Amino acid sequence: xKARRFLDESGVLVGLVVVALIFxxxxxxxxxxxxxxELMARQTVIVAVAALGMTMIIVSGGIDLSVGxxxxxxxxxxxxxxxxxxxxxxxxxxxxxxxxxGAVNGLLITQLRVVPFIVTLxxxxxxxxxxxxxxxxxxxxxxxxxxxxxxxxxxxGRGWLLPTGIWITVALAxxxxxxxxxxxLGRHLFAIGSNERTARLCGVRINYTKFAVYTLGGAxxxxxxxxxxxxxxxxxxxxxxxxxxxxxxxxxIGGGSLLGGKGSVLGTLAGAAIMVVIQVGCSQQGLPNWVQxxxxxTIIIGAVALDRWRQKSA
Amino acid sequence: xxxxxxxxxxxxxxxxxxxPVRSGEVCALVGQNGAGKSTLMAILAGALKPDAxxxxxxxxxxxxxxxxxxxxxxxxxxxxxxxxxxxxxxMENIVLGVEPARSGVIQRDRMRETAAAALTxxxxxxxxxxxxxxxxSPAGQQLVEIARALASxxxxxxxxxxxxxxxxxxxxxxxxxxxxxxxxxxxxxxxSHFIEEVKEVxxxxxxxxxxxxxxxxxxxxxxxxxxxxxxxxxxxxDLYPRSDRTAGDAILEVEELMPGSATFTLRRGxxxxxxxxxGAGRTRLLRTIFGLEPVKSGRIKIAAxxxxxxxxxxxxxxxxxxxxxxxxxxxxxxxxxxxxxxxTRLESxxxxxxxxxxxxxxxxxxxxxxxxxxxxxxxxxVAQLSGGNQQKVAFARLLHHDVDxxxxxxxxRGIDVSxxxxxxxxxxELVSSEPRDGLKAVPYRYRDxxxxxxxxxxxxxxxxxxxxxxxxxxxxxxxxxxxxxxQPVPTRARAVLLVSSYFPELLGVCDRIAVMSRxxxxxxxxxxxxxxxALLMEASGARAAS
Numbered sequence: 001x002k003a004r005r006f007l008d009e010s011g012v013l014v015g016l017v018v019v020a021l022i023f024x025x026x027x028x029x030x031x032x033x034x035x036x037x038e039l040m041a042r043q044t045v046i047v048a049v050a051a052l053g054m055t056m057i058i059v060s061g062g063i064d065l066s067v068g069x070x071x072x073x074x075x076x077x078x079x080x081x082x083x084x085x086x087x088x089x090x091x092x093x094x095x096x097x098x099x100x101x102g103a104v105n106g107l108l109i110t111q112l113r114v115v116p117f118i119v120t121l122x123x124x125x126x127x128x129x130x131x132x133x134x135x136x137x138x139x140x141x142x143x144x145x146x147x148x149x150x151x152x153x154x155x156x157g158r159g160w161l162l163p164t165g166i167w168i169t170v171a172l173a174x175x176x177x178x179x180x181x182x183x184x185l186g187r188h189l190f191a192i193g194s195n196e197r198t199a200r201l202c203g204v205r206i207n208y209t210k211f212a213v214y215t216l217g218g219a220x221x222x223x224x225x226x227x228x229x230x231x232x233x234x235x236x237x238x239x240x241x242x243x244x245x246x247x248x249x250x251x252x253i254g255g256g257s258l259l260g261g262k263g264s265v266l267g268t269l270a271g272a273a274i275m276v277v278i279q280v281g282c283s284q285q286g287l288p289n290w291v292q293x294x295x296x297x298t299i300i301i302g303a304v305a306l307d308r309w310r311q312k313s314a
Numbered sequence: 315x316x317x318x319x320x321x322x323x324x325x326x327x328x329x330x331x332x333x334p335v336r337s338g339e340v341c342a343l344v345g346q347n348g349a350g351k352s353t354l355m356a357i358l359a360g361a362l363k364p365d366a367x368x369x370x371x372x373x374x375x376x377x378x379x380x381x382x383x384x385x386x387x388x389x390x391x392x393x394x395x396x397x398x399x400x401x402x403x404x405m406e407n408i409v410l411g412v413e414p415a416r417s418g419v420i421q422r423d424r425m426r427e428t429a430a431a432a433l434t435x436x437x438x439x440x441x442x443x444x445x446x447x448x449x450x451s452p453a454g455q456q457l458v459e460i461a462r463a464l465a466s467x468x469x470x471x472x473x474x475x476x477x478x479x480x481x482x483x484x485x486x487x488x489x490x491x492x493x494x495x496x497x498x499x500x501x502x503x504x505x506s507h508f509i510e511e512v513k514e515v516x517x518x519x520x521x522x523x524x525x526x527x528x529x530x531x532x533x534x535x536x537x538x539x540x541x542x543x544x545x546x547x548x549x550x551x552d553l554y555p556r557s558d559r560t561a562g563d564a565i566l567e568v569e570e571l572m573p574g575s576a577t578f579t580l581r582r583g584x585x586x587x588x589x590x591x592x593g594a595g596r597t598r599l600l601r602t603i604f605g606l607e608p609v610k611s612g613r614i615k616i617a618a619x620x621x622x623x624x625x626x627x628x629x630x631x632x633x634x635x636x637x638x639x640x641x642x643x644x645x646x647x648x649x650x651x652x653x654x655x656x657x658t659r660l661e662s663x664x665x666x667x668x669x670x671x672x673x674x675x676x677x678x679x680x681x682x683x684x685x686x687x688x689x690x691x692x693x694x695x696v697a698q699l700s701g702g703n704q705q706k707v708a709f710a711r712l713l714h715h716d717v718d719x720x721x722x723x724x725x726x727r728g729i730d731v732s733x734x735x736x737x738x739x740x741x742x743e744l745v746s747s748e749p750r751d752g753l754k755a756v757p758y759r760y761r762d763x764x765x766x767x768x769x770x771x772x773x774x775x776x777x778x779x780x781x782x783x784x785x786x787x788x789x790x791x792x793x794x795x796x797x798x799x800x801q802p803v804p805t806r807a808r809a810v811l812l813v814s815s816y817f818p819e820l821l822g823v824c825d826r827i828a829v830m831s832r833x834x835x836x837x838x839x840x841x842x843x844x845x846x847x848a849l850l851m852e853a854s855g856a857r858a859a860s
Contacts, residue, residue: 183667184660191657194646200606201635201643202657202711203626261648 011310012254012270015303019274023281031284038162040273040280042151045169046071046231048272050224050243051250052176053102053217055268058251059180060213061193061260062116066105067221068243069127070098072236074225076131078147079140079235087145094229095222101127102218106211124244131237140235150230165227172220177265189213193260249296250275253303274299328353329525330367335470337372340492340502342512342533345522345545349730351505354522355472358503359391360384371470382411389470390463398455400448405429407447408462432461437494452592453484460491471495472503477511478728481592481815482850489515508816509538521545545731554738554822557746559583561825563617565809566633566719571602571612576835578828580719583745583807586838587824589817589849595833596813597638600723603811604628604635616719629658634717636708638724638813644708645696651707652678652692658715681710685736702733709737720744720810726819738823744808745825817846829853 024031050067057064074094081090101123108119150165180186188209191199200206228240252258253274254267275296282292328350335341345351356362358369360378369376371387378384384391398407405425414424429443438457447458456476463471473492477485492502492515504516512519513533521528521544529544562582569577576599580586590596601607603614605623613620616631628635637644645654652674656663663677664670678692685706689699696707705725712720722741726734814820820827821841828838829852836852 181671182664182669184669185667187653187657187660187669190649190653191646194648195643197637197639197643198646198654199657201604201625201637203624203629204657205626261646 010266011306012267012274012303015253015299016270016274016277019277019281019299023277023285026285027281031281036280036284040276041166042163043280044269044272044276045151045165046224046227047243047246047250047275048169048269049172049227050221050247051254051268051272052172052265053220054244054247054251055254055256055263055265056176056180056189056213057116057217058248058256058258059193059260059263060189060210061196062109062210062213063120063248063258064102064105064116064214064217064221065120065244066101066123066127067217067224067247068240069124069131070101070218070221071225071228071240071243072238073101073127073131073134074098074222075229075232075239076135076140076235076237078226078229079142080134082142082145082147087147090145091147091226094226095219098222098225099215099219102215102221103211105218106214109214110207110210128237128241135235135237137237142229142233142235144233147226148230148233150227152230165230168223172223173265173269180265185209185212190261193262195261246272246275249300253300255307271303328357328364331522331525331527333520333527335501335503337469337501338496338499339517340496340504340515342504342506342516342519343522344506344509344512344519344541345528349522349545350525351522352474353525355391355474355503355505358384358389358472360389385411385466385468388468389472390466390468391472391474392456392459392463392476393474398447398459400446402447403443404433404441404445404447404450404458404461405443407458408432408443408465410462412466428465429461432465433457435464435498436461436491451484452479453481453487456480456488457491460495468500470501470503472505474505475728476504477506477508479592482854483591485511509541510818512541513538542731553735554819555742557742559745559825560807562807565617566603566811567613567615568603569613569615571599571614572610575833576612576830578835578838580809580811582718582809584825585741585745585810585812585823587820587827587841588811588813588830588835589820589827590813590815590830590853592815594830594853596830597723599830599835600635600721600811600813604633604721606635629715629717632716632718633721634658634712634715634719635721636712636723636725638727640701640704640708640727645704647697647704648695650693651682651687651689651696651699654696654707655681655710655714658711677714678710681713684713685710685740700730702729705729705733705737709740718808720808722810723813724815725812726814726816738819741810741812741823745810746807817849820849821846 250272253271256263
């Protein structure tokens with residue numbers, strides 16, 4: 001019973017280890033060198049931060065397709081603010097812009113009673129358009145500040161052991177995981193995702209909770225945008241197109257269900273990591289991009305099918 | 315079916331069951347939930363494979379590998395939950411899966427003929443084959459499903475709890491239909507919890523208990539009590555216990571509430587029943603009171619509080635509701651027992667915003683013990699429990715919240731006899747002035763600690779309602795006296811508002827009963843003044859007509 005539960009909850013971790021070992025065997029021990037592991041962790045961060053928000057949203061039975069657009073808007077906002085203000089304020093402004101987009105999603109979903117898929121499909125275009133308008137359809141150059149070091153390697157005294165961005169991600173992951181498991185908001189999200197009518201009968205404030213979760217999701221996407229900016233060092237309104245699909249894939253590989261009521265932070269992080277390991281592994285093995293896409297696609301379907309099968313046999 | 319055996323792991327679900335049905339007869343299959351009825355029927359329908367035993371249909375060996383095999387062999391099942399496509403028309407549903415077609419193109423004329431023939435055979439040539447199934451009443455949908463069975467040439471028809479979603483009149487029509495099919499030479503298996511129905515519709519009955527044949531007989535020669543006795547394995551003592559009840563203060567007052575057109579007062583220490591036929595608006599009334607549907611006009615007062623009607627306000631005021639739709643609304647089936655039970659009161663399970671799973675489990679474990687819920691533990695998903703145990707989980711939510719007013723909509727629908735008896739006992743204990751030991755163990759008081767702002771404990775003092783809507787009504791309740799001049803007694807006894815389609819249950823459990831007919835609620839009268847016949851007369855509007 002204990003063993004079974006452990007397997008249920010960490011199946012995706014086993015998957016991660018297996019995928020890593022396969023590439024380790026193909027490429028050799030240098031695949032597991034510290035520098036390489038750190039490289040993969042850095043690449044995971046952007047998807048992972050946005051996926052934390054998406055995990056909460058998917059647990060509540062919703063979806064957010066506007067994540068990629070929010071990330072691009074966020075890079076533009078950071079770059080614009082950096083021209084006149086300090087880096088801390090710029091980052092804060094970007095996160096706030098993300099939260100505002102999420103809040104709009106939440107309001108539209110709860111007040112117009114349109115399904116999240118449609119609302120966020122609309123705001124995906126709206127926000128992308130706003131980002132382009134704000135940036136005048138150009139890349140925005142920005143002065144170099146410590147924001148550019150968020151994902152830089154930890155040598156030369158930057159960051160402690162690992163880049164700061166990774167520590168921020170880990171800390172947020174712990175906060176979100178605790179929130180989902182040990183708070184009223186978290187339990188309410190599971191309740192709404194599992195059966196919204198039951199949640200209503202039980203007096204859960206559905207509109208409030210949904211509004212909160214989309215706003216949080218937007219804020220985390222905004223933060224992912226700050227990380228993206230750190231990587232690019234310019235504000236780019238055309239970046240991160242289709243990122244939302246990677247983010248959703250990470251949640252789904254990690255055991256989330258699009259029907260709601262299921263999902264975990266640990267799973268999501270492992271899901272995001274699996275995709276990056278495949279990406280990095282393939283490119284280091286010298287495999288072309290199309291192989292990597294085929295493998296990732298197979299993993300997404302395989303993970304869900306495996307989950308189905310395990311539940312059936314349980 | 316002879317010597318059928320089926321084991322799931324270590325659990326033996328069926329242990330050598332014999333089940334013969336002849337053509338031209340109605341055989342009732344009765345037994346409590348978990349007795350093995352569903353397993354037996356799943357084997358018959360080809361959804362499960364037996365470990366041992368043989369089945370024959372008209373002498374030919376019958377070993378269906380999947381439901382389509384069963385259908386081809388002439389065995390058709392009509393389940394409790396109908397399996398129709400609501401967006402297709404009646405005739406499309408009737409021929410679903412066996413559409414008449416020439417090289418892949420559907421022949422609509424032949425489809426219409428088949429459908430019309432089946433409907434005529436059922437005595438309903440008036441039903442339009444072009445109607446959308448989603449627009450039909452539950453009774454109409456059931457008819458379509460039976461027509462589908464006939465159209466595929468079935469000889470053995472299995473009806474599983476066919477009356478659970480039908481009103482009184484529709485049940486009559488269904489029984490006539492069953493009689494008709496019987497005379498046409500079909501063999502009919504009738505599965506039901508309702509002994510009255512079994513008495514009325516069947517020729518023979520077979521009782522299952524714990525996966526074995528517990529008895530069988532000719533229905534007409536057996537008393538209902540004896541059949542129930544065989545089901546539970548002991549004589550059924552008082553199904554509806556009744557301890558001392560003392561009506562206390564008014565705790566729920568409803569005045570000219572629309573929709574529902576209802577006025578009534580519910581006191582502590584009593585069970586008020588609302589009788590009525592399906593579609594009379596009973597569920598709507600309860601949902602309006604509980605804030606799940608908008609109030610058009612009228613007043614609802616709970617103890618001293620009247621204000622906006624929302625479910626969360628109702629829970630805070632000490633009112634809880636049990637939904638009639640257990641799977642669709644009552645329970646979040648993919649979540650754990652503990653989550654479902656404690657959902658309304660997570661506040662008490664940890665400091666600040668926190669919810670500590672250990673305390674959640676401890677709270678749930680108490681109710682699992684107290685209500686004898688059969689499960690592997692508080693973390694088991696609700697979907698894995700049987701119907702009766704699921705209902706107990708839903709009920710435990712009200713107990714965990716420690717509500718003063720319990721609004722129960724069809725609390726015993728589709729659950730087994732012993733779970734029913736347990737729920738009746740529970741209702742009685744809740745309204746009795748002297749709670750018995752089983753419930754005393756419950757820490758009633760711990761709500762006072764964590765939300766001292768909820769409904770008044772003894773129903774006499776004003777309610778300091780904190781959440782900003784106190785302005786709407788802060789008049790302290792006046793000491794009301796009970797109708798016939800009795801002084802109200804301060805009591806912690808709960809009040810129960812009960813809706814049920816099953817009249818014997820209402821008569822057995824309630825202190826007073828009011829009848830709802832065509833959206834209007836009549837005056838409440840003591841249960842002793844009602845009979846089943848009178849309730850039916852009133853509910854069907856027959857009294858008004860005469």
